Amino acid sequence: MSEDKNTGQLSAAELEDLVASTDTGGRNPTSRQVALLIAGVALAWSLFQVWIASPLPYMFGVGVFSSREARPIHLAFAMFLAYLVFPAFRTSPRRSVPLADWALAIGATACALYLFVFDTALIKSLLGSRLAERPNAPNTTDVVVSVFGILFLLEATRRSLGPPLMIVAMVFLGYTFLGPYAPGLLAWKGASFNAVAFHQWLSTEGVFGIALGVSTDLVFLFVLFGALLDKAGAGNYFIKVAFSLMGHFSGGPAKAAVVASGMTGLISGSSIANVVTTGTFTIPMMRRVGFSREKAGAVEVASSVNGQIMPPVMGAAAFLMVEYIGISYFEVVKHAFLPAIISYIALVYIVHLEALRLGMEGLPRANEPKPLKWAMISFGVTISVLLAIAGGVYYLFAAFQALGSTPNRLLAVAIMLGLAFSAMALLRSRTDEDTRAKVVSTGALVLGIATISAFGLFYFMDLLQATAGGATSWVVAALLLAAYVGLVRYCAAFPELELDDPNEPVVRLPDPGPTVKSGLHFLLPVLVLIWCLMVERLSPSLSAFWATALMIFILVTQRPLFAMFRGQELAGTAKLGWTELIDGLIAGARNMIGIGIATAAAGIIVGAVSQTGVGSVLAALVEFLSQGQILLILIFTAILSLILGMGLPTTANYIVVSSLLAPVIVALGQQNGLIVPLVAVHLFVFYFGIMADVTPPVGLASFAAAAVSGGDPIRTGFVAFFYSLRTALLPFLFIFNTDLLLIDVTPVEGAIVFVVATLAILIFTAGAQGFFIVRSRLWESAALILVAFTLFRPGFWMDMAAAPYTNVDPVTIEETLGAATPGTELRATVAAIDDVGDPVTLTMMIPVGDEPTGAERLEAFGLLVFEQDGKLVSDGASFDSRAQDAGFDFDQTFLSLEVPASQPPRELFYIPAILLFGAIYVIQRRRRTLLGEERAREREAAA
Structure with missing residues (x-):
C-alpha cells in the first residue's frame, strides 16, 4: 500500500478499494471472461429489476412476476454476485475466483431459485404438487434445500457485511432450537427442524419476508437511480455547486462539505461511499483553511452519515417503514423532512462556530462579491418578498376557486407568471457588478416564480387530463422531452464541469452562476421523482421507474446533445453515452449486493422473533430494567441500536431493533400516559442506527474519513460523535x-x-x-x-405550571363527550390485561367528533361501554374502528377520564x-x- 508513514493517508486507488471492499466487493478478476460474466450478471439484475417495476409486463401480458416469485430471483442475483466479488478472507485471491467460490455461488443461487422453480405449473405436472400447496409440511428435499440455503446466506452475509450480522442471526436461529434449555424468562418450548426450515426459508415469514420484499420492490430502483445520476455527472455537479456557493464563507470548504454531502445523500444510501466520494475533495480543502485532520474527517463523517436521513431515499428505511407501520410513503417523507433539515442546518452552524473559534477564512471567488452588508439588506428584502409571494399565492389561489372554469384559472396564472418574469427580466437588466445582493434577490425571484409555476402546473395537469384523456401520458412525455432539450441547450452555453484533482491546490472558487447553470438538467429526473411521489401519489416503485427511465434517456442522449449545441464533433458521443449507461446499471447492481444480503439475513432474525415470541419476553425484560420509565426504555433502545450498529449495516440494524423494541416503546408509553406514534418510534430507532456508523470503536464511516485525511480513526470518530450530538438529541425530542x-x-x-x-x-x-x-x-x-x-x-414547563387535564367521573363519558369541543381529545386510563395475562394500566386518547350528541360521538369512535358497580367498563370496540386502533378491548375498567383544561398558551x-x-x-x-x-x-x- 502507498500509505504515507507520517499521516496514514491513502491513495486514490486505495480509497476506491476501500469503498469496493465495503460496498461493492473488493475482488477485481484479471480474467476478461470472468469480469464480463460478473458485469453481465449485474447488468441482467438491473434490467430484471427495471422490468418488474415497469408497467410493460402488464401492458404486454408477458413477464409478470408476483412478489413471491421476484424475491427468490432477487436474492439469487445478490448471493451469486456476493460469492464472486467478495473474497472469503483477507488472504483470499483478489484477481481470480477460486473454484470453491464458484461452487458456493452456484449452490446459493440454486437454493434461492428453488422457491421460484418449484412453485411453477411445470413442477406440479412432473411432481404432483407445487411448493405453495404443502404449507407447513415440507418434504425431505425442501428441508435439505432450506438448510443449505440458510448456510449459504450466512456465509454470504459474513463476506459482504462482516461477522456481526451473521453471528446475531445464528444466535436467533440457535434460540429457536434451544428454547427449552434457555434460562428462566427466555425459555420456550422450541421448534422442530422441519418447522424452522419451513418458517425461515420456504414461507414469507423469514428470509423471504417483508424486508427482502422491500429490497426487491423498492430499494433497488432508488439505488439504481442514484447510481445512474452519479454516472451522468450529478455527483460532481453537486460538489461543485456547494463549493461555488459556500466556499467563500469562513470555514467555507467545511460548509460546502456539509451541503455537498446532503445533496449527495439524496441519491446515495451508503454513508461510507458518501464519505469517500465527497471527502476526497472536501477534506484536503478543509485542511487548507485550518481544520485539523481529525476535525476535517469528522465534519465529512457527520454530514455524510446524515445523508441517510434525507428524504426521499433515506437509505432503505423509508420503504421499510411503509411496510412495517402501514402508512404511505408520502407520510414517511413528511414526518422525516423537518428533523433532517434542521439537523443539517445545525451541522453548518457547528462548522461556522469552529471557523470563528479558529479564525478561519474562506477561499476567494473568481468574482469577489461586494461587502456582506448589502447581502444582509437584500436578505431582509428577500424575506419580505417571499412572505408577500407566499401570502399572495395563498389568497389568490383560494380566490381562483371562485373563478369557476379551468381556463379562467389558467389565464390568471399566466398573468402572474408574466408579471414574475417581467420582474426577473428587470433585475437581470442591471449592469452593476455581481454582488451578493443580486444573487440573493435573483434567488428570491426564482423561488417565487417556481412557487407560482407549481400552482400553475397543478391546474395545467387538471386541464390536460380533462382534454387529452388517455393520451395524457404521451403529452406529458413530449413536454418532458421538450423541457429536457431546452435545459440542455441552456446548459450547453456554460463550460462543462471537469473533475478536479483533490491533491491540486484550489486558488479561487468557481463562479456560482455558470456552475449552477451548467447542470440544471440533472434536476429534471429528481423533480419527476418528487412529482410522482408527492403529487401524483404513485407507488414508490413506479415513481422510481419513471425517474430511472428518464435518467436512462438522459445518459444516452446528453453527450450527443451537448456536443451538437456546442458545435463539437458528434463522433463517439453516442457510444460513450451507452457505455456510461451500462456502467451505471452495473454499478447500481453492485451497490445493491450488500443491501439485498442484509435484508435477507435480517429476515432470519425477524422470523425467529415471530416464531418464538421472544419479542414479548424482551419487552418484559426491558420493562423490568426500566421500571416502567419511558425515558429509560428510550435510553436502552438507543444503546442497543448503537451496539448492534457497530457491526450491522443501518438497514439491518433498523429491522432488528424496530422488530424487537418499537412495540415495547409504544406499549410502555401507553402505560405511562404518553401516546407515542409508531412512526416516531421507528424514526427514533433509525436515527440511532445511523449514529452507529459514527460511534467508536467500530464506526466504519470514521475509518473511511481517517483513510482520506490521514488522521487517527478513533479520534475522528469521537469528534464526529460530538458533532453528531444534535442528531442524537432530535429523536428524544420528537418522541415527546x-x-x-x-x-x-x-x-x-x-x-x-x-x-x-x-x-x-x-x-x-x-x-x-x-x-x-x-x-x-x-x-x-x-x-x-x-x-x-x-x-x-x-409544554414541559407549562404542564408543571398549569395542569393540562381535569379529572371527571368516567361514568359521565357521554355527557363529557357531548360538552367537549370538537377536535380535542379526552384522555382515558384503564385497567387491562396484557397478552400474557398480567394486569397493566393503559392510557388512551378518545377524539371528540363533531356529531350532535355525546352518545353519537362515542358510537362514531367505535367504543362500547357499560356501568357496573359505579364504574365504567369497556364492552369492546367495533371492528376496524378508531377505538380498536387505540387499544380498547373487552373488560377494561376505566380508572380515570380527563378533559383538556383551559391552559395558557x-x-x-x-x-x-x-x-x-x-x-x-x-x-x-x-x-x-x-x-x-x-x-x-x-x-x-x-x-
Whole structure:
C-alpha cells in the first residue's frame, strides 16, 4: 500500500478499494471472461429489476412476476454476485475466483431459485404438487434445500457485511432450537427442524419476508437511480455547486462539505461511499483553511452519515417503514423532512462556530462579491418578498376557486407568471457588478416564480387530463422531452464541469452562476421523482421507474446533445453515452449486493422473533430494567441500536431493533400516559442506527474519513460523535414533541415549528460546542442548552405550571363527550390485561367528533361501554374502528377520564427563554469587545 508513514493517508486507488471492499466487493478478476460474466450478471439484475417495476409486463401480458416469485430471483442475483466479488478472507485471491467460490455461488443461487422453480405449473405436472400447496409440511428435499440455503446466506452475509450480522442471526436461529434449555424468562418450548426450515426459508415469514420484499420492490430502483445520476455527472455537479456557493464563507470548504454531502445523500444510501466520494475533495480543502485532520474527517463523517436521513431515499428505511407501520410513503417523507433539515442546518452552524473559534477564512471567488452588508439588506428584502409571494399565492389561489372554469384559472396564472418574469427580466437588466445582493434577490425571484409555476402546473395537469384523456401520458412525455432539450441547450452555453484533482491546490472558487447553470438538467429526473411521489401519489416503485427511465434517456442522449449545441464533433458521443449507461446499471447492481444480503439475513432474525415470541419476553425484560420509565426504555433502545450498529449495516440494524423494541416503546408509553406514534418510534430507532456508523470503536464511516485525511480513526470518530450530538438529541425530542414530525399540524403551524426548531437546534449547538460569540463559560453553555430545551418543549414547563387535564367521573363519558369541543381529545386510563395475562394500566386518547350528541360521538369512535358497580367498563370496540386502533378491548375498567383544561398558551415560555438568550448574547458581545480592545492594546505595545 502507498500509505504515507507520517499521516496514514491513502491513495486514490486505495480509497476506491476501500469503498469496493465495503460496498461493492473488493475482488477485481484479471480474467476478461470472468469480469464480463460478473458485469453481465449485474447488468441482467438491473434490467430484471427495471422490468418488474415497469408497467410493460402488464401492458404486454408477458413477464409478470408476483412478489413471491421476484424475491427468490432477487436474492439469487445478490448471493451469486456476493460469492464472486467478495473474497472469503483477507488472504483470499483478489484477481481470480477460486473454484470453491464458484461452487458456493452456484449452490446459493440454486437454493434461492428453488422457491421460484418449484412453485411453477411445470413442477406440479412432473411432481404432483407445487411448493405453495404443502404449507407447513415440507418434504425431505425442501428441508435439505432450506438448510443449505440458510448456510449459504450466512456465509454470504459474513463476506459482504462482516461477522456481526451473521453471528446475531445464528444466535436467533440457535434460540429457536434451544428454547427449552434457555434460562428462566427466555425459555420456550422450541421448534422442530422441519418447522424452522419451513418458517425461515420456504414461507414469507423469514428470509423471504417483508424486508427482502422491500429490497426487491423498492430499494433497488432508488439505488439504481442514484447510481445512474452519479454516472451522468450529478455527483460532481453537486460538489461543485456547494463549493461555488459556500466556499467563500469562513470555514467555507467545511460548509460546502456539509451541503455537498446532503445533496449527495439524496441519491446515495451508503454513508461510507458518501464519505469517500465527497471527502476526497472536501477534506484536503478543509485542511487548507485550518481544520485539523481529525476535525476535517469528522465534519465529512457527520454530514455524510446524515445523508441517510434525507428524504426521499433515506437509505432503505423509508420503504421499510411503509411496510412495517402501514402508512404511505408520502407520510414517511413528511414526518422525516423537518428533523433532517434542521439537523443539517445545525451541522453548518457547528462548522461556522469552529471557523470563528479558529479564525478561519474562506477561499476567494473568481468574482469577489461586494461587502456582506448589502447581502444582509437584500436578505431582509428577500424575506419580505417571499412572505408577500407566499401570502399572495395563498389568497389568490383560494380566490381562483371562485373563478369557476379551468381556463379562467389558467389565464390568471399566466398573468402572474408574466408579471414574475417581467420582474426577473428587470433585475437581470442591471449592469452593476455581481454582488451578493443580486444573487440573493435573483434567488428570491426564482423561488417565487417556481412557487407560482407549481400552482400553475397543478391546474395545467387538471386541464390536460380533462382534454387529452388517455393520451395524457404521451403529452406529458413530449413536454418532458421538450423541457429536457431546452435545459440542455441552456446548459450547453456554460463550460462543462471537469473533475478536479483533490491533491491540486484550489486558488479561487468557481463562479456560482455558470456552475449552477451548467447542470440544471440533472434536476429534471429528481423533480419527476418528487412529482410522482408527492403529487401524483404513485407507488414508490413506479415513481422510481419513471425517474430511472428518464435518467436512462438522459445518459444516452446528453453527450450527443451537448456536443451538437456546442458545435463539437458528434463522433463517439453516442457510444460513450451507452457505455456510461451500462456502467451505471452495473454499478447500481453492485451497490445493491450488500443491501439485498442484509435484508435477507435480517429476515432470519425477524422470523425467529415471530416464531418464538421472544419479542414479548424482551419487552418484559426491558420493562423490568426500566421500571416502567419511558425515558429509560428510550435510553436502552438507543444503546442497543448503537451496539448492534457497530457491526450491522443501518438497514439491518433498523429491522432488528424496530422488530424487537418499537412495540415495547409504544406499549410502555401507553402505560405511562404518553401516546407515542409508531412512526416516531421507528424514526427514533433509525436515527440511532445511523449514529452507529459514527460511534467508536467500530464506526466504519470514521475509518473511511481517517483513510482520506490521514488522521487517527478513533479520534475522528469521537469528534464526529460530538458533532453528531444534535442528531442524537432530535429523536428524544420528537418522541415527546411530535410537532417536530409535523404530526397533526397545519401548514402555518408547521412553518412556526420549523422556525422555532431551527432556532432551538442552533442554540443547543452553541451550548454543546461551548462557543457562541466568544468561548462560553460553563453556566452560559448550560443556560443555552436550557433555552434550547424550552424552545423545543415549552409544554414541559407549562404542564408543571398549569395542569393540562381535569379529572371527571368516567361514568359521565357521554355527557363529557357531548360538552367537549370538537377536535380535542379526552384522555382515558384503564385497567387491562396484557397478552400474557398480567394486569397493566393503559392510557388512551378518545377524539371528540363533531356529531350532535355525546352518545353519537362515542358510537362514531367505535367504543362500547357499560356501568357496573359505579364504574365504567369497556364492552369492546367495533371492528376496524378508531377505538380498536387505540387499544380498547373487552373488560377494561376505566380508572380515570380527563378533559383538556383551559391552559395558557405554552408558547408563553418562549418569552423568558428568549430574554435569557438575549442576556447571554449581550454578555458575550460585551466580552468580545473587551477582548478585542485588549488584543489591540497588546499589538500596540508589541509595535
